[in-house]
Amino acid sequence: xxxxxxxxxxxxxxxxxxxxxxxxxxxxxxxxxxxxxxxxxxxxxxxxxxxxxxxxxxxxxxxxxxxxxxxxxxxxxxxxxxxxxxxxxxxxxxxxxxxxxxxxxxxxxxxxxxxxxxxxxxxxxxxxxxxxxxxxxxxxxxxxxxxxxxxxxxxxxxxxxxxxxxxxxxxxxxxxxxxxxxxxxxxxxxxxxxxxxxxxxxxxxxxxxxxxxxxxxxxxxxxxxxxxxxxxxxxxxxxxxxxxxxxxxxxxxxxxxxxxxxxxxxxxxxxxxxxxxxxxxxxxxxxxxxxxxxxxxxxxxxxxxxxxxxxxxxxxxxxxxxxxxxxxxxxxxxxxxxxxxxxxxxxxxxxxxxxxxxxxxxxxxxxxxxxxxxxxxxxxxxxxxxxxxxxxxxxxxxxxxxxxxxxxxxxxxxxxxxxxxxxxxxxxxxxxxxxxxxxxxxxxxxxxxxxxxxxxxxxxxxxxxxxxxxxxxxxxxxxxxxxxxxxxxxxxxxxxxxxxxxxxxxxxxxxxxxxxxxxxxxxxxxxxxxxx
Amino acid sequence: xxxxxxxxxxxxxxxxxxxxxxxxxxxxxxxxxxxxxxxxxxxxxxxxxxxxxxxxxxxxxxxxxxxxxxxxxxxxxxxxxxxxxxxxxxxxxxxxxxxxxxxxxxxxxxxxxxxxxxxxxxxxxxxxxxxxxxxxxxxxxxxxxxxxxxxxxxxxxxxxxxxxxxxxxxxxxxxxxxxxxxxxxxxxxxxxxxxxxxxxxxxxxxxxxxxxxxxxxxxxxxxxxxxxxxxxxxxxxxxxxxxxxxxxxxxxxxxxxxxxxxxxxxxxxxxxxxxxxxxxxxxxxxxxxxxxxxxxxxxxxxxxxxxx
Numbered sequence: 049x050x051x052x053x054x055x056x057x058x059x060x061x062x063x064x065x066x067x068x069x070x071x072x073x074x075x076x077x078x079x080x081x082x083x084x085x086x087x088x089x090x091x092x093x094x095x096x097x098x099x100x101x102x103x104x105x106x107x108x109x110x111x112x113x114x115x116x117x118x119x120x121x122x123x124x125x126x127x128x129x130x131x132x133x134x135x136x137x138x139x140x141x142x143x144x145x146x147x148x149x150x151x152x153x154x155x156x157x158x159x160x161x162x163x164x165x166x167x168x169x170x171x172x173x174x175x176x177x178x179x180x181x182x183x184x185x186x187x188x189x190x191x192x193x194x195x196x197x198x199x200x201x202x203x204x205x206x207x208x209x210x211x212x213x214x215x216x217x218x219x220x221x222x223x224x225x226x227x228x229x230x231x232x233x234x235x236x237x238x239x240x241x242x243x244x245x246x247x248x249x250x251x252x253x254x255x256x257x258x259x260x261x262x263x264x265x266x267x268x269x270x271x272x273x274x275x276x277x278x279x280x281x282x283x284x285x286x287x288x289x290x291x292x293x294x295x296x297x298x299x300x301x302x303x304x305x306x307x308x309x310x311x312x313x314x315x316x317x318x319x320x321x322x323x324x325x326x327x328x329x330x331x332x333x334x335x336x337x338x339x340x341x342x343x344x345x346x347x348x349x350x351x352x353x354x355x356x357x358x359x360x361x362x363x364x365x366x367x368x369x370x371x372x373x374x375x376x377x378x379x380x381x382x383x384x385x386x387x388x389x390x391x392x393x394x395x396x397x398x399x400x401x402x403x404x405x406x407x408x409x410x411x412x413x414x415x416x417x418x419x420x421x422x423x424x425x426x427x428x429x430x431x432x433x434x435x436x437x438x439x440x441x442x443x444x445x446x447x448x449x450x451x452x453x454x455x456x457x458x459x460x461x462x463x464x465x466x467x468x469x470x471x472x473x474x475x476x477x478x479x480x481x482x483x484x485x486x487x488x489x490x491x492x493x494x495x496x497x498x499x500x501x502x503x504x505x506x507x508x509x510x511x512x513x514x515x516x517x518x519x520x521x522x523x524x525x526x527x528x529x530x531x532x533x534x535x536x537x538x539x540x541x542x543x544x545x546x547x548x549x550x551x552x553x554x555x556x557x558x559x560x561x562x563x564x565x566x567x568x569x570x571x572x573x574x575x576x577x578x579x580x
Numbered sequence: 581x582x583x584x585x586x587x588x589x590x591x592x593x594x595x596x597x598x599x600x601x602x603x604x605x606x607x608x609x610x611x612x613x614x615x616x617x618x619x620x621x622x623x624x625x626x627x628x629x630x631x632x633x634x635x636x637x638x639x640x641x642x643x644x645x646x647x648x649x650x651x652x653x654x655x656x657x658x659x660x661x662x663x664x665x666x667x668x669x670x671x672x673x674x675x676x677x678x679x680x681x682x683x684x685x686x687x688x689x690x691x692x693x694x695x696x697x698x699x700x701x702x703x704x705x706x707x708x709x710x711x712x713x714x715x716x717x718x719x720x721x722x723x724x725x726x727x728x729x730x731x732x733x734x735x736x737x738x739x740x741x742x743x744x745x746x747x748x749x750x751x752x753x754x755x756x757x758x759x760x761x762x763x764x765x766x767x768x769x770x771x772x773x774x775x776x777x778x779x780x781x782x783x784x785x786x787x788x789x790x791x792x793x794x795x796x797x798x799x800x801x802x803x804x805x806x807x808x809x810x811x812x813x814x815x816x817x818x819x820x821x822x823x824x825x826x827x828x829x830x831x832x833x834x835x836x837x838x839x840x841x842x843x844x845x846x847x848x849x850x851x852x853x854x855x856x857x858x859x860x861x862x863x864x865x866x867x868x869x870x871x872x873x874x875x876x877x878x879x880x881x882x883x884x885x886x887x888x
Contacts, residue, residue: 089663089846091662092663093663174627175627175629175630175631176625176628177628179625179627192625194626194627262748263669263670263673264673264674264838291745292832292845293836296834297745299732299736299737300743300744300745303736303737303744305743305744428849459850459851
């Protein structure tokens with residue numbers, strides 16, 4: 049028996065030591081002033097030019113300020129670090145940087161900071177994720193390859209410490225509006241001289257400073273009291289906490305252990321439960337995210353536009369939105385969303401309206417459809433319920449054998465897209481990069497565009513987009529884009545389903561914590577209720 | 581004993597090589613394009629692909645890739661994730677929580693399990709026996725995620741007694757409910773194992789001898805019956821520790837514990853191959869060592885068992 053007792057005592061001792069180890073986290077003085085935010089591990093080091101996903105982007109937006117800032121409610125762009133952005137021909141832009149802006153390490157933000165940052169992002173061997181955002185700048189083609197023939201883009205020129213000029217390959221009227229995207233943020237000298245040091249403790253020019261990070265656990269930022277922006281930050285500290293399940297984060301917000309959740313679990317949307325649970329902390333606004341179903345136009349069975357329209361008209365969007373998304377999503381009437389500048393409602397007309405008779409008629413005109421119609425999405429993204437519903441809607445309306453055939457992961461879905469391996473409809477999610485109708489068109493429907501997974505090509509659309517790019521002013525450009533959108537919808541390479549609003553929730557401790565319509569957190573709005 | 585241990589340790593080498601090789605081949609062989617989906621909806625730039633190909637030696641034949649990886653691993657270099665974080669940092673951050681959680685779970689299952697087993701084993705049939713029988717049956721029948729989600733919802737959200745999630749640097753108190761969830765299945769087994777073992781030993785010769793010698797009942801039960809009956813239980817618990825050290829994907833997910841199980845799971849989901857191979861290699865070693873320890877402990881507890 050003695051040996052057993054010893055073993056038991058040893059186990060107890062280990063447990064006690066473990067208790068002692070874990071018992072230290074009691075001092076919650078700083079946590080009373082901290083706003084905690086649901087977060088996920090970023091995919092890359094926190095470099096603006098190398099980040100295109102949401103998690104990294106959220107922290108980068110708090111750490112950096114760009115030339116242009118988007119309004120938290122309307123997404124209207126206004127100058128932030130830029131004093132002025134001027135042009136006479138929509139091709140050559142002169143950008144003046146406001147004096148007085150500094151990085152967190154005290155060095156000034158100059159024209160050179162922007163030019164160096166953009167050149168770094170465009171430079172091929174750096175393999176930056178946001179590289180393609182620089183593709184409109186003159187000289188991009190020479191620096192963007194694996195073996196560049198020039199070190200920097202000739203389209204960027206520093207005139208004096210506060211001024212630089214940008215020459216584009218071709219006129220692009222809405223260029224100033226796109227400059228609020230994180231890829232266009234300036235970079236401090238430290239990044240170029242001490243890359244490892246920068247990655248360990250990123251230095252920006254934004255409203256919050258980097259404090260600490262534990263990979264896979266959390267990241268904390270503190271208020272930048274030297275912030276030069278027009279709206280000063282109020283919260284003292286932000287903690288971005290890594291969660292693996294959105295439902296756990298949501299439960300934490302409801303029970304007051306977390307302050308901000310950036311999305312809603314589907315269980316909370318059902319029956320509008322999130323509004324009851326969160327009360328005044330429940331927020332919703334129009335966003336730039338759309339879901340759609342693309343056709344593999346490289347498959348001859350889908351060559352007839354009438355067939356594609358018939359399938360679109362066989363989907364009862366409103367019923368699916370009501371049943372699966374608690375009526376929160378908005379059935380699409382075109383490719384753009386109402387939060388984008390240049391949006392025109394009802395672009396799709398009857399082609400996106402549920403009309404069983406007309407759908408059957410169009411299908412008959414197109415000569416019917418042979419064999420099973422597959423609908424593909426990745427099952428790790430929470431798409432299963434609505435994909436199933438869409439398949440059912442098509443089957444019931446058209447009487448064809450429509451089936452949902454999921455693939456296991458997002459990467460498998462992308463592999464099929466890149467290999468042109470789809471044999472039926474495939475799900476597309478698109479998040480606009482800047483609040484313009486253009487962000488929903490050029491990258492998707494221009495011939496050989498980077499995300500043209502449909503292999504769609506229509507010279508008339510290409511011409512219309514180019515014409516809009518070169519329009520004399522933004523209003524004319526927007527009209528041109530809307531015309532191009534109508535042309536694409538007439539061919540229906542991609543069935544618009546619905547737009548997802550920006551949805552987020554705050555705990556009772558929080559007075560205000562807003563996202564803008566781009567679904568980026570505007571951390572200058574974050575503040576706690578007064579205590580005591 | 582020493583020679584036996586040495587032999588077992590030497591056996592670990594081929595097992596380690598074999599398992600890590602299989603894991604390496606399986607993970608890298610899963611997809612013909614490891615970069616699909618790495619850059620969102622856009623296709624990855626050629627220079628990114630070239631850089632990553634060089635970092636992971638993807639141009640070499642698979643066996644050579646594995647040998648290069650193994651060489652780095654043996655010098656303590658676990659490699660980097662696609663995002664450039666050192667895998668060893670991730671492991672160092674995640675492992676303490678996993679160990680704490682595993683210990684809490686084992687202590688809970690040992691205490692409650694053995695107590696329930698002794699109680700029913702000594703008393704025999706009756707109300708308590710039926711109660712334990714039914715409740716262990718329920719625990720065995722319920723999947724862990726059901727127990728976890730129900731407890732999180734009821735205790736965390738409805739009653740507000742615990743936090744629905746466990747913070748980054750948890751106290752033992754905050755790990756009790758997750759530990760209970762994690763250990764509940766084994767706890768039921770421990771209770772049943774203890775009970776069966778006790779009932780069997782109650783009729784053993786050495787117990788009858790002890791009673792005949794006129795020893796007090798406390799001594800008969802405590803020294804003679806319990807010690808012999810607990811041998812299979814301790815063996816079971818030992819294996820369980822080894823398994824729990826490998827992390828608990830479901831429990832960690834439910835309570836948002838940033839442990840090793842979730843790390844592997846996320847690595848698999850995002851096809852972050854360096855993370856998966858690195859951690860699994862480590863887990864192989866941990867599991868092999870835990871098994872060896874249990875085997876040695878077995879001989880310590882039961883003098884009839886001799887190695888060599």
